[in-house]
Amino acid sequence: AGVPPRRARRSTLAAPRRTKTAYLFLAPFLVLFLVFVAGPAVFGLWISLTNWSPFRDTQQFIGLKNYIDLFTPDSATSGDFWQSMGATGIFTVASVPFLLVIPLLIAQLLNRKIRGGTVFRAVFFAPYVLGVAVIGVIWKYLLDTQSGIVNHVLGMLGLPSDIPWTVNVPWVWVSLVGVTVWWTLGFNTVIILAGLKGINADLYEAAALDGAGPFRTFFSVTLPGLRQVMTFVVTVTILASANMFGQSYILTKGGPGNQTRTAIMYISDQGLSQNNMAAASAMSYVLFVFLAIISVINFRLQRERTERAPR
Incomplete structure (x- = not known):
């Protein structure tokens, strides 16, 4: 015996509604996560690839230089x-x-x-x-x-x-x-x-x-x-x-x-x-x-x- 047509139709209509409700509950966490975790993490990664400084008007992309300096024994920060x-x-x-x-x-x-x-x-x-x-x-x-x-x-x-x-x-x-x-x-x-x-x-x-x-x-x-x-x-x-x-x-x-x-x-x-x-x-x-x-x-x-x- 299959699912009655009316019940199946109700189930089909309720599924998107449940999905929207789930996203509404997740939205505050996702917003906070993006603003306070993901966003700063991405920005920090970008900073590590530049010569960024709060006292410098322009920043220059320098690639992996900051990382290379950490593995260079005679650099200022490595030791x-x-x-x-x-x-x-x-x-x-x-x-x-x-x-x-x-x-x-x-x-x-x-x-x-x-x-x-x-x-x-x-x-x-x-x-x-x-x-x-x-x-x-x-x-x-x-x-x-x-x-x-x-x-x-x-x-x-x-x-x-x-x-x-x-x-x-x-x-x-x-x-x-x-x-x-x-x-x-x-x-x-x-x-x-x-x-x-x-x-x-x-x-x-x-x-x-x-x-x-x-x-x-x-x-x-x-x-x-x-x-x-x-x-x-x-x-x-x-x-x-x-x-x-x-x-x-x-x-x-x-x-x-x-x-x-x-x-x-x-x-x-x-x-x-x-x-x-x-x-x-x-x-x-x-x-x-x-x-x-x-x-x-x-x-x-x-x-x-x-x-x-x-x-």
Whole structure:
């Protein structure tokens, strides 16, 4: 039996109406995306191919010169840029493992039926709602070498009380990583906890019937069930760490000797302080390419693991 002609005609007439409604709902997002994301991205790409300056009446198209300068060792910007990229890499490598393991452990604990679980979730997530300026100022005072509470508490415990947390290496890295982990682990914890809630409870019951212990259950049930969630968390965490700016700017000012000056910090300095917008745009796109490659590799590795996983 076919669809009645009247019903089919109504369905045909309703389809364009639904399409128009969908576009109306999408329109505000598309407008904002074009104005604040796509437009500036295209303009930034154009700037990177010119000698653009806010103090120059005319701009000259110079092709890939700004990019070539970044890969020319004796150019004015190459050395400092790659030093800042190295600082970005150090921070990313040091912070990402903590921002994966600690939230995973906390989410495991919060996933159990414990009294006050909602309160604990709020406590862990609370620092994340604060701005980086607030976090930076608070910890700058807490970590002050002379009058900071952290060193004062260490002294009360009989430990060294003059640690230069924001002045000397390696303590500056310990401070930046520690503050960032404390500040942002709540976000990853909530995402992972949501993933844990989505794992079928029957799988845990089957593992228990098979005599699997906690470790075997974790690696055989929990981690496979979190595969897609962890891919998202890993990617977002790497991107966020590679774009770190506020913590370094407030806590260490990029010191000592520019050792904690990250790529974003150097790019903003070149573009806003030095008015070298063309070179800064080229640096931004080089950083973008690096992050895009890392993201693609991460997703491909995840897809290969998914394809090899037993069904």
